[in-house]
Amino acid sequence: xxxxxxxxxxxxxxxxxxxxxxxxxxxxxxxxxxxxxxxxxxxxxxxxxxxxxxxxxxxxxxxxxxxxxxxxxxxxxxxxxxxxxxxxxxxxxxxxxxxxxxxxxxxxxxxxxxxxxxxxxxxxxxxxxxxxxxxxxxxxxxxxxxxxxxxxxxxxxxxxxxxxxxxxxxxxxxxxxxxxxxxxxxxxxxxxxxxxxxxxxxxxxxxxxxxxxxxxxxxxxxxxxxxxxxxxxxxxxxxxxxxxxxxxxxxxxxxxxxxxxxxxxxxxxxxxxxxxxxxxxxxxxxxxxxxxxx
Numbered sequence: 001x002x003x004x005x006x007x008x009x010x011x012x013x014x015x016x017x018x019x020x021x022x023x024x025x026x027x028x029x030x031x032x033x034x035x036x037x038x039x040x041x042x043x044x045x046x047x048x049x050x051x052x053x054x055x056x057x058x059x060x061x062x063x064x065x066x067x068x069x070x071x072x073x074x075x076x077x078x079x080x081x082x083x084x085x086x087x088x089x090x091x092x093x094x095x096x097x098x099x100x101x102x103x104x105x106x107x108x109x110x111x112x113x114x115x116x117x118x119x120x121x122x123x124x125x126x127x128x129x130x131x132x133x134x135x136x137x138x139x140x141x142x143x144x145x146x147x148x149x150x151x152x153x154x155x156x157x158x159x160x161x162x163x164x165x166x167x168x169x170x171x172x173x174x175x176x177x178x179x180x181x182x183x184x185x186x187x188x189x190x191x192x193x194x195x196x197x198x199x200x201x202x203x204x205x206x207x208x209x210x211x212x213x214x215x216x217x218x219x220x221x222x223x224x225x226x227x228x229x230x231x232x233x234x235x236x237x238x239x240x241x242x243x244x245x246x247x248x249x250x251x252x253x254x255x256x257x258x259x260x261x262x263x264x265x266x267x268x269x270x271x272x273x274x275x276x277x278x279x280x281x282x283x284x285x286x287x288x289x290x291x292x293x294x
Contacts, residue, residue: 006030006290007218008234009227014039015048031065045077053088069094086114092121099130101137108145122146127153139182154193192219208233241284244277
């Protein structure tokens with residue numbers, strides 16, 4: 001099972017913006033994606049790479065998980081980004097535009113050859129029609145590589161589908177379901193795409209609730225104002241955590257030894273609910289630990 005740590009809010013930070021990278025040290029985001037790709041103009045790519053790798057090496061981000069998003073390997077900056085990011089040793093590297101399992105194997109080999117530590121994770125963007133069609137092939141490489149997470153590139157999917165944004169995202173539902181199914185089958189993290197209308201808090205909260213209902217581990221964000229509402233949505237409710245603790249206690253009671261079904265607080269509860277309860281309590285405890293250290 002993937003290590004349980006809070007990953008409710010995954011905030012993109014532009015790698016070319018020194019002030020933003022410094023501000024990120026004070027934000028309550030669980031994870032930060034320090035972006036060398038979409039957020040950086042071509043003429044600023046090399047400078048941004050040096051800046052991002054420098055701040056990662058310097059530290060100061062507390063409990064926040066650090067991910068460096070590199071440029072695509074078909075660009076003039078991609079390979080140098082990978083090598084530099086491997087030496088900076090963030091928690092993970094996020095690679096764009098993967099389309100098949102061979103892409104993951106190549107990225108994994110290249111990172112290892114660059115001297116990346118064994119603990120360095122590899123996240124990849126799921127943002128093309130081919131990545132959706134090949135999602136099982138991509139996910140299955142987690143068995144033999146450092147692949148550990150999917151990030152949905154919803155805007156790119158909409159563009160490549162020649163589709164239009166829909167409030168309920170019905171035209172992306174199949175993509176999300178396939179990506180989540182593949183992630184769960186191969187024990188990967190999976191994160192929802194961004195919400196573009198920064199001023200629409202109500203719409204953002206609604207989409208975050210939908211993302212949680214789909215089964216995403218958290219949501220990627222494009223603005224600091226989205227962090228706190230996202231954290232609230234993806235945190236387990238207090239009453240659900242208490243019910244989970246009661247379920248764990250009930251199955252641990254010697255009087256219930258060998259029983260597969262119990263009634264807990266009036267609710268029929270099976271062993272599958274015990275597994276869910278243990279995970280929910282672990283998530284709640286991880287969030288409490290995260291929020292105690294800013």
